[in-house]
Amino acid sequence: MRGFLLSNLYSIERSVKGYTLLSIVVMTILLMTNNATALKISLFLPIVWIATTALETLKHDGESGWNKYEITLPVKRAHIIKSKYFTFLLLVILGIVVTTLTMLAISLLGFFHFTFTSFNYIGRGVAMALCAGALAYPLTYILGTKKSDTVILSSIGFSIGMWLLLGSLFSLSGQNSDEIFAVIHVVVSVLCFTLSYFVCRVIYSRKEF
Numbered sequence: 001m002r003g004f005l006l007s008n009l010y011s012i013e014r015s016v017k018g019y020t021l022l023s024i025v026v027m028t029i030l031l032m033t034n035n036a037t038a039l040k041i042s043l044f045l046p047i048v049w050i051a052t053t054a055l056e057t058l059k060h061d062g063e064s065g066w067n068k069y070e071i072t073l074p075v076k077r078a079h080i081i082k083s084k085y086f087t088f089l090l091l092v093i094l095g096i097v098v099t100t101l102t103m104l105a106i107s108l109l110g111f112f113h114f115t116f117t118s119f120n121y122i123g124r125g126v127a128m129a130l131c132a133g134a135l136a137y138p139l140t141y142i143l144g145t146k147k148s149d150t151v152i153l154s155s156i157g158f159s160i161g162m163w164l165l166l167g168s169l170f171s172l173s174g175q176n177s178d179e180i181f182a183v184i185h186v187v188v189s190v191l192c193f194t195l196s197y198f199v200c201r202v203i204y205s206r207k208e209f
Contacts, residue, residue: 004075004083009090011060015053016091020098023049027102031112043103043118044125047095048159051129052152054088058140059148081137081201085193088133092126099125123182124163127189131159134189134196141203162188 009016023046030042099122106112136155143151166185 004080005086005090008054008057008083008087012053012056015056016050016094019046019049019053020094023095023098024102027099028106031103031106034111039112039118040121043099043121044128046099046102047092047122047125048129048132050095050098051088051092052132052136052155054084054091054133055136055140055148055152055155057084057087058137059145061145077204078201081197081204084137085133085197085200088137092129095129096122096126117178120178120182123186127182127185128159128163130186130189130193131162132156134158134192138196138200138203141200162192 027042027046030038103112103118132155135158136151139151139154140148163185166188167181
């Protein structure tokens with residue numbers, strides 16, 4: 001599986017570097033405005049940006065014909081799917097690291113006052129990214145890579161919808177309400193992502209290219 005993982009990362013290397021740099025620049029600008037709304041956006045948007053570049057691997061596989069070749073290799077199809085999901089998780093971690101380090105750097109410069117509440121929005125970024133990935137992978141294998149724009153829009157819509165749904169179901173109030181909601185949001189998104197993995201394995205095992 002390591003070979004598939006490296007192949008995935010190499011295929012999107014340029015996009016990952018581009019979105020990482022863009023995230024740092026946008027975060028820096030938004031944090032320096034010292035605006036509450038800009039602060040919230042800057043702490044979860046980079047994670048979503050960086051993580052969703054993993055979805056480009058499916059498009060590259062389709063355009064290059066690699067998706068037809070890789071299933072002829074002496075490996076289980078489950079390993080192929082696992083490599084896609086691990087790639088996504090690695091980029092989620094990268095997004096967390098980039099967001100945290102940029103936040104701390106701007107805080108040290110005095111433009112932004114760091115508090116532990118800031119991590120609530122990082123958690124929401126993780127949750128939104130996982131929800132987007134949870135729908136994008138199985139949907140891509142069902143509709144095909146030519147429908148990538150539809151898949152991305154649907155996945156983003158699902159991610160936002162899940163956020164709003166959980167917000168309405170768990171309308172919390174109190175001193176630690178934001179922290180509790182962030183934990184609930186992350187837990188639900190992890191469950192969705194895990195379920196998506198098993199669903200995708202079933203779809204891919206029955207797929208004929």
